[in-house]
Amino acid sequence: MNYETVIGIEIHCELKTKTKMFSSAPVSVNSQPNTCVNEIDLGHPGTLPSLNKEAVRLSVMACHALNCEIDPLIKFDRKNYYYSDLPKGFQITQQFHPIGRNGYIDIPTDSGLKHIRINRLHMEEDTAKQYHSGDETWIDFNRAGTPLVEIVSEADIRSAHEAMIYVEKLRNILVYLGVTDGKMEEGSLRCDINISLREVGTEEFGVKTEIKNLNSISNIEKAIQAEVIRQTDLLENNQPVEQATRRYDDVQKTTILMRKKEGSVDYKYFPEPNITPVLMDPNWLKSIIDNLPELPDHREKRYMEAGLNAYDAGQLIQNKALSDFFDELIKETSYVKLAANWCLSDILANFSTKQLLEKAYSLKVKEMGNMINALGKQEISSKQAKDIFVELLKGNDYHQTVKVLNIEQVSDQSVLVKMVEDILNENEQSIIDYHNGKDRALGFLMGQIMKKSKGQANPVITNQLLLEGLMKRKP
Amino acid sequence: MDIKTLIQTTTPKERVNEAYNKAHSVQEKLNAMVSFIDPTEQVNLLDSKSNDLPFYGVPVVLKDLVNMKDTRTTGSSGILDNYISPYDATITRKLRDAGAIIIGKSSCDTFGMGGTNMTAWTGPVANPYDLTRMSGGSSGGSAVLVASGVVPMAIGTDTGDSIRKPASFNQIVGFKPSYGRISRYGVIPYASSLDHVGVFTRNVKDAALSLEVLAGRDDHDMTSSSLPVENYGDMCVGDLKGKRIGIIQNVIDSIHNLETLNQFKDLCQKLESKGAIISSIHLNEDLMHAFLPTYYIIANAEATANHSNLDSLRYGVLKEGQTMDESMILSRTAGFGKLLKKRFVIGSYALFTENQEEVFRKAQKVRRLIVDDVKRVLENVDVIMAPASGQGAPKFDDASIDQLSKEYLIAENYMALANFSGYPSITVPMGMVDGLPVGVNLTAYAHQDAKLLDIAFGIEKTTGISNVIKEVTQ
Numbered sequence: 026m027n028y029e030t031v032i033g034i035e036i037h038c039e040l041k042t043k044t045k046m047f048s049s050a051p052v053s054v055n056s057q058p059n060t061c062v063n064e065i066d067l068g069h070p071g072t073l074p075s076l077n078k079e080a081v082r083l084s085v086m087a088c089h090a091l092n093c094e095i096d097p098l099i100k101f102d103r104k105n106y107y108y109s110d111l112p113k114g115f116q117i118t119q120q121f122h123p124i125g126r127n128g129y130i131d132i133p134t135d136s137g138l139k140h141i142r143i144n145r146l147h148m149e150e151d152t153a154k155q156y157h158s159g160d161e162t163w164i165d166f167n168r169a170g171t172p173l174v175e176i177v178s179e180a181d182i183r184s185a186h187e188a189m190i191y192v193e194k195l196r197n198i199l200v201y202l203g204v205t206d207g208k209m210e211e212g213s214l215r216c217d218i219n220i221s222l223r224e225v226g227t228e229e230f231g232v233k234t235e236i237k238n239l240n241s242i243s244n245i246e247k248a249i250q251a252e253v254i255r256q257t258d259l260l261e262n263n264q265p266v267e268q269a270t271r272r273y274d275d276v277q278k279t280t281i282l283m284r285k286k287e288g289s290v291d292y293k294y295f296p297e298p299n300i301t302p303v304l305m306d307p308n309w310l311k312s313i314i315d316n317l318p319e320l321p322d323h324r325e326k327r328y329m330e331a332g333l334n335a336y337d338a339g340q341l342i343q344n345k346a347l348s349d350f351f352d353e354l355i356k357e358t359s360y361v362k363l364a365a366n367w368c369l370s371d372i373l374a375n376f377s378t379k380q381l382l383e384k385a386y387s388l389k390v391k392e393m394g395n396m397i398n399a400l401g402k403q404e405i406s407s408k409q410a411k412d413i414f415v416e417l418l419k420g421n422d423y424h425q426t427v428k429v430l431n432i433e434q435v436s437d438q439s440v441l442v443k444m445v446e447d448i449l450n451e452n453e454q455s456i457i458d459y460h461n462g463k464d465r466a467l468g469f470l471m472g473q474i475m476k477k478s479k480g481q482a483n484p485v486i487t488n489q490l491l492l493e494g495l496m497k498r499k500p
Numbered sequence: 501m502d503i504k505t506l507i508q509t510t511t512p513k514e515r516v517n518e519a520y521n522k523a524h525s526v527q528e529k530l531n532a533m534v535s536f537i538d539p540t541e542q543v544n545l546l547d548s549k550s551n552d553l554p555f556y557g558v559p560v561v562l563k564d565l566v567n568m569k570d571t572r573t574t575g576s577s578g579i580l581d582n583y584i585s586p587y588d589a590t591i592t593r594k595l596r597d598a599g600a601i602i603i604g605k606s607s608c609d610t611f612g613m614g615g616t617n618m619t620a621w622t623g624p625v626a627n628p629y630d631l632t633r634m635s636g637g638s639s640g641g642s643a644v645l646v647a648s649g650v651v652p653m654a655i656g657t658d659t660g661d662s663i664r665k666p667a668s669f670n671q672i673v674g675f676k677p678s679y680g681r682i683s684r685y686g687v688i689p690y691a692s693s694l695d696h697v698g699v700f701t702r703n704v705k706d707a708a709l710s711l712e713v714l715a716g717r718d719d720h721d722m723t724s725s726s727l728p729v730e731n732y733g734d735m736c737v738g739d740l741k742g743k744r745i746g747i748i749q750n751v752i753d754s755i756h757n758l759e760t761l762n763q764f765k766d767l768c769q770k771l772e773s774k775g776a777i778i779s780s781i782h783l784n785e786d787l788m789h790a791f792l793p794t795y796y797i798i799a800n801a802e803a804t805a806n807h808s809n810l811d812s813l814r815y816g817v818l819k820e821g822q823t824m825d826e827s828m829i830l831s832r833t834a835g836f837g838k839l840l841k842k843r844f845v846i847g848s849y850a851l852f853t854e855n856q857e858e859v860f861r862k863a864q865k866v867r868r869l870i871v872d873d874v875k876r877v878l879e880n881v882d883v884i885m886a887p888a889s890g891q892g893a894p895k896f897d898d899a900s901i902d903q904l905s906k907e908y909l910i911a912e913n914y915m916a917l918a919n920f921s922g923y924p925s926i927t928v929p930m931g932m933v934d935g936l937p938v939g940v941n942l943t944a945y946a947h948q949d950a951k952l953l954d955i956a957f958g959i960e961k962t963t964g965i966s967n968v969i970k971e972v973t974q
Binding site for chain 1: 685719856
């Protein structure tokens with residue numbers, strides 16, 4: 026039988042704020058356990074939440090970039106359950122009035138752009154992190170209260186590949202906005218995948234499973250592929266798919282049962298009485314939207330209009346740090362294609378994303394621009410450029426490097442004319458060969474001049490002068 | 501003696517020591533204090549403070565729901581019996597900044613959930629006017645410490661009438677200002693949308709003075725108001741001429757005690773003779789019958805969530821089990837009394853998905869109707885007024901209360917209207933009924949705290965009852 030895969034994705038994304046969603050404790054960035062906490066994060070008696078305005082601002086940005094309708098009235102609700110990682114015994118979330126609704130993003134597929142609808146985007150607070158060792162559990166409350174947005178797609182995704190593209194694109198948008206650092210491996214962006222199969226041509230959804238704790242984009246694809254195989258096998262053998270939460274095991278290449286969903290928990294949601302609804306000032310909203318950073322789609326289009334092909338443009342925008350570097354570089358040079366090539370090869374090879382983000386390098390972008398300009402004007406060869414680049418990486422200036430490496434160009438007409446004349450005089454046979462149509466002779470003569478000049482003759486001018494000299498000596 | 505006179509006529513050490521010693525000496529009879537705080541260090545710190553401060557060296561007591569850094573705050577519960585606050589409530593800071601010396605934490609119904617003070621983990625609190633009678637609650641400890649002359653001011657909280665009812669039973673002033681006027685940050689909640697912080701004093705001006713110190717916007721409490729803090733004390737003039745006072749006829753009609761009714765009638769006549777315009781107002785009787793159930797549903801729904809933090813994993817008295825889940829269950833089972841568990845069950849029931857629309861959401865709708873009705877009657881008068889209780893404080897063992905009687909449902913529970921609405925409300929002494937104090941309660945429109953205090957001051961001048969102390973040591 027033929028099955029269609031139906032996928033919906035929930036993404037939890039940590040917001041890049043200085044302080045927590047409802048307290049003034051700092052958001053932890055790899056800090057010592059339980060150092061980024063105050064009485065509010067630990068749910069001490071008598072504490073009250075105060076809403077982090079920056080978290081709202083970042084959420085508004087995300088809503089706008091994901092084409093959501095924005096509810097200007099911010100309201101929160103309590104989600105009640107007991108768990109040791111939840112200090113208050115409830116999570117403050119936006120169950121009834123999410124800040125964003127009815128959004129979408131378009132993802133590229135083989136058959137063109139595909140519209141993936143986003144049901145809702147809401148703000149909430151993260152839980153603490155638990156570590157189990159033996160029969161002991163350790164709790165780090167640094168994460169408790171970290172601002173999150175949850176982004177819930179409709180079940181519009183139909184394959185593992187589409188799911189991967191969706192998450193990749195969504196993450197890229199959020200990273201470009203500066204809303205999150207989007208590191209799946211560190212848990213700042215977490216995906217839950219709902220997946221079911223149905224017979225092709227039918228409308229009714231099959232029984233779904235949820236795959237949690239996916240820590241990389243590639244694992245999303247692998248996990249879905251494995252789960253599709255597993256569910257297909259079950260259906261083919263007339264066995265039911267059980268509604269359950271599963272995780273992907275990278276070693277066994279299959280999904281593993283975590284817990285069955287038998288009679289789901291009643292979270293008893295009700296409006297949070299300690300947060301009075303906040304009406305966002307329309308001018309504030311407008312200023313956020315007006316000052317939205319450039320989004321990846323727009324940047325890609327700009328690159329292609331500047332002369333890059335779709336592949337290079339696509340490769341660049343995949344890596345925001347690299348793309349930001351490229352943007353700096355093309356302020357210094359109009360040889361855009363050359364600049365892209367250097368970014369996608371030498372820059373990527375020499376710098377980590379972290380280095381690029383933190384600008385932790387000695388290389389001066391302006392000097393690299395000078396080098397690319399010289400290369401573009403063929404004042405230097407690619408080989409020479411590689412040697413120069415090694416020096417530029419150390420923080421050296423382009424012109425100084427050229428001098429030190431003794432590869433300064435000779436562009437003086439009178440010097441070059443003399444050199445061309447000398448070589449022609451020494452190579453009568455090559456002149457005859459050239460005029461007999463042997464193109465190789467030209468290369469040979471150029472090579473001789475370069476040898477004589479120790480590679481410093483300006484190749485463009487020299488080539489021109491050589492052609493002129495040859496024409497004059499036509500037999 | 502009012503607070504200003506106390507400051508002028510004694511030294512900080514004298515007044516603090518007297519209060520501290522007296523708190524100890526009445527403890528055996530009243531059982532009002534949960535924890536004593538040695539005031540020495542606070543008194544020493546006074547040297548660096550200006551003696552112009554409004555509470556300079558004035559001893560005060562916090563209800564045992566109010567956090568004060570490095571002191572024990574139990575909420576009069578078992579589960580927090582060992583809890584030492586790691587932080588200050590906003591009002592604790594404000595009181596200290598005003599020069600007040602905090603000498604202890606007073607007993608209350610556990611987490612403010614009750615009206616008798618009988619559920620306190622440390623046992624019932626006695627009424628200084630008759631030690632066989634209850635203090636009233638939930639802020640019973642604070643009420644009797646003011647009434648018996650230990651401190652001139654004590655902090656209380658009021659979710660249904662937990663300041664204004666015990667004030668009535670103890671011949672003192674009990675004032676609950678507008679919702680949002682005083683920050684709730686650091687005060688252990690009962691029900692967040694109904695909870696108010698307020699004060700007990702022995703006269704209205706001291707209540708006004710206290711509000712000046714305690715009021716104001718707090719960025720730690722999003723529900724706190726940004727309205728400017730007024731000079732409530734100076735605004736207490738007490739001239740009743742032209743003041744429109746609406747008598748809540750439904751309450752009068754459901755009180756059986758003739759002495760209470762006579763005294764109230766007598767008071768109304770005196771007020772009229774001072775130029776007040778007295779009229780009868782009628783609240784919707786059906787809605788009044790719904791006060792108590794509406795209150796129970798909303799308050800307990802919020803309470804069950806508010807106290808879900810008490811799992812003893814991070815603080816509190818831990819009863820260790822095999823798993824974390826089991827530890828939570830054992831700790832909560834051991835740390836909460838029967839009444840609390842009952843209220844949590846009611847609250848949870850109201851919030852279950854299958855009940856929420858019919859119970860919790862309906863209660864919220866009824867609350868809206870009640871507030872609209874109270875607002876309606878306040879359109880034509882400055883304040884609404886009625887006796888704060890039908891008679892004096894009940895005996896500890898009084899089992900005669902019929903919780904479905906009109907007297908109970910209306911006369912004994914109408915004051916929750918000021919919690920539903922957040923309107924300012926104050927109880928001042930009216931007189932003695934059958935040898936026991938009974939107060940009169942006034943409520944004004946939202947944020948008319950100054951007007952309410954002014955009229956209450958006028959009533960205090962009319963009755964002549966202020967600064968009464970009921971000694972219990974001899």
